[in-house]
Amino acid sequence: MTPRAMELQEAAQRIMEQKPLFILDVRNPSDFKEWKLEGKGFTYLNIPYFELLDGVEDIVDRLPADQEVLVVCAKEGSSVMVADMLVEQGRKAAYLKGGMKAWSEHLVPVKIGDLKGGGELYQFLRYGKGCLSYMVISGNEGIVVDASRMTSLYIDFAAERGIQITHVIDTHLHADHISGGRRLAQETGASYWLPEEDAQEVTFAYHALTDGTVLPLGMQGTQVEAVYSPGHTIGSTSLIVDERYLLTGDILFIDSIGRPDLAGQAREWAQHLRSTLYERYQELAEALIVLPAHYMNVDELNEDGTVARSLGQLYRENHGLNLKDSDEFMSLVSQNLPAQPNSYEEIRQRNMGRLDAAPDREREMEIGPNRCAVRS
Template identity: 60%
Template sequence: MGFETITVDQLAKKVMNQENLFLLDVRNEEDFEDWKVESDSFDYLNKPYFDLIDGVEPIKDDIPEDKDVAVICAKGGSSQFVAEQLADEGFNNIYSVEGGMKAWSEHLEPVKLGDLEGGGELYQFVRLGKGCLSYMIISEGEAALIDATRMVDTYINFAEQKGATIKHVFDTHLHADHISGGRTIAEKTGATYYLPPKDAEEVQFDYTPIQDQDEVTVGSSKIDVQALYTPGHTIGSTSFVVDDQYLMTGDILFIESIGRPDLAGKADDWVGDLRTTLYERYKELSNDLIVLPAHFSFKNELNEDGSVQEKLGVLFEQNDGLQVDDSEEFRKMVTENLPPQPNSHQKIRFTNMGKETPELEEQREMEIGPNRCAVR
């Protein structure tokens, strides 16, 4: 008898491998509806912990006896209590998710996207619990990062395992839904930290501007930032073309949606820029470029290998946000379909500007919740 623990790394593998699991979420109903571990291969039951303090009798008939059952809560404590009660009732294969949803929010799952033509590799780091996507280019012992999250040790350790030194760190824009790890990684590794200058007018630290037509070489692979100043999500948003194969769109273009223009409070000003970027600047590019966004919103955006990617030409045919020919209709579509603002988005922006320096636990709380960077 008794229960075991499962780490968020193990849970992520089950999501990526589409393994079957029964997930009992003991958070409050509104928290579960807002944000949960998502997988097409999971079965779910939400029953608040407070309904189970006196025993698991209310859910005994709902718990399968022929499947692994994982119990998850906000931080990992309540799930242990409920898992123990289930085990005491004779259920086998019961697990408590270590660290709960807070730990789930921080897990990064690396996925290799491919080999670069000039030598080297490209990896995508999938933050399953938050919908963030970041990237590492490795070539001839050098590494570059794009849109890194605050879990900086994951990237540093990964580069070390690959025998590479991080030389360059880029942010496509000033993020508002999560805390960037770019500056911290640069400080720890001596890498150069690049920001689009139009997004960096209020930052309180030194950075290297990255602008139209700038080129940075990583080993034998080029990152071309050429004619790709792509405002709309922010005034400085900049897209990167890597190795003439990949288009890193930041929060401008996603697989099934487009970026929201309102996180700095300027939706009416920036929606025109967003349309110009999507309908004109991107139209000038090759349809064969593989779009790599900085976020995903829906579990069906994950491919079978766990990656999030699609050709630009396919998105011009299938992404609803790219099908609105009339500019006024586009403006209406964008401004009337904005999801709730990300948690603590203004405080996150100030943190990414260097104006505030919250403690780690506060940073974790600031980021709790799903990706809300897209027009819905």
Template identity: 45%
Template sequence: MAVGIVTPQSLYVRIADGEELLILDVRLLEDFESWHVEGPTVTSVNIPYLDFLTEEAAPAWKKLLPADQPILVNCARGRSAQLVAEVLDRHGYEVAYLEGGMSGWSEVYAPVTVIEEPDWKLIQLNRVGKGCLSYLIHSGGTALVVDAGRHVEQYLALARAEGVSIVHVVDTHLHADHISGSVELAARTGAHYYISGSELQGSDIAHTALEDHRIWTFGAVTVCVLAIPTPGHTPGSVSLLLNNQYLLTGDTVFVGGLGRPDLGGKSREWAQLLYDTVFTTLAPLADDVLVLPAHYASRAEYHADGYVGAKLGLIRETNDALRLTDREAFVERFASESGATPPNYTEITSINRGDKQVDATRALELENGPNRCAAKHANR
């Protein structure tokens, strides 16, 4: 038998197709519990790499692995998984390993069409290994990209496939858990880059402040984009309302939670802003508005049609954070219990402000792990 190699993109396709998979993750238990490959037909087993270093006649791990089922071995970057796969191969298992490990998995982007009308289209790009979401909206041959990840070729390729030109690029806020690709994407396409001016105070990045462009249109058929100030996760966070029906909320409102207000060191002040956003700014929006966030935490937040999102009315019913209407109780909870800080967020924020540059290898290291932009007490 020979050890197989599975690419991250092909793994995504197999999971999306509903194939039953057994994944052996050989990282430490803490790393596995924090972040691993998930899917409705995926069974994950964690046995640390060190357990495979001694190949006695009856190793303990044999009791935990079925001999009659193919096994896909996974680790952080693929090297340990390859070595373990070779051990399993010598013991007669049908085995392959995930190329690039979790680092490779974190770079898979999956485009899903949310809405397609004769005159416009909204596509969600799901970075499945990170739980990061971005968007391409196009009409009349021109496109808007929202919250682009650093892999700008994904957006350029999608625009080519759709036959459109990217003319607007927006960040809903200054991201802290992943490196934005918006500035590079705007530079490579000649598009305008928009972000709230308060997010880039003191930065040299050329941008157009969203405060100065609350409403604009593009395409042969008008698509109205209304920039709504929705501070809380950051003071300059905005949401984008498309055609009064689709709300791109950034990290303000998730399907199962709210954006954490503590990353700037002003948790109580920002929690006050978050309360006003939820119970004043967004309160008049109709229940049938579809919320499309910039992040998610689990497959439970998927819509039946394959994208991540939910009607605002459903979120109001099921998200316990949106039912905590007492201001003081809301602020106290959100200011004090936001969970583990995103790793490397200070350096990532510095990069996104244009104060620092890193190469692709360092960027991959900085983005290692899941997103942690939601307050942990939100119903997730």
């Protein structure tokens, strides 16, 4: 008997359905502490692979006897060997196919809702990175927002539905992951949009996304409207879709708010952030459904696997939206910051077109969790 390979989609389904899973992570403790396969109801045991080279007899009693154990490592190889040893000990074991390397690149499309005139809005969840991207569909046209570098999935998804991707938008210049926006636009012939305030040093042509820009989509009257909302970056721009959804980029999350420090102008950008959250967003309808570009932890997932809340609910529950004192707000966004994203300056340079990187290097640059939010 041999251990089975757990496909990435099955692991994602466990997260979406909030099913229990016991994970034996055989990476180094520092890697496990920083970043792991997370889900509600998941339990963990972290034992480095090198401690198991002589066998798993010493840890078998620490593993559940009545459920399958999923062994996880960086690239799959070590987890296969450990899972084999567990099976030899009479335990039911599986290994994560492709390891955390593959998990970091896996995308899961989930339908958010219907639009006027028969359109649809999809959220693409990148569970291994906490990144969220979107496709707005109306008629036979589609707009992709904050695309990851795995562009083939968007292309295949659109092709399956007979959709032509006509516009690709980045809500801001990303610093925690490599944008696939420009690449996707080139591959599909779509127009690529980027806030002009974030594009001062880019080396490529783009369409300037400015406050009030309206992109019509399809023949049903669906519109995507840009709302200038600086703070995470100086160019950060939100999108209102169909007068119902608010795509906030990295300005507002479900349980936190965006950090303003990733370009070395924390004080100035923090003032912009406060103005966006406490003035500009306050003018918007509370019924708008907030759809961010990232989530921080699995508690932010809804029962259907989506990441979404109404703007009104966030104004009631999100701590970052309820700091009336300006000094208290400034303290939050300057002192409650996690470590900066891995290779964030290289990623910014890559997204500006000022740095070339091979696919393996791009993957290395992105390894680890996103860190775009202020701590709650």
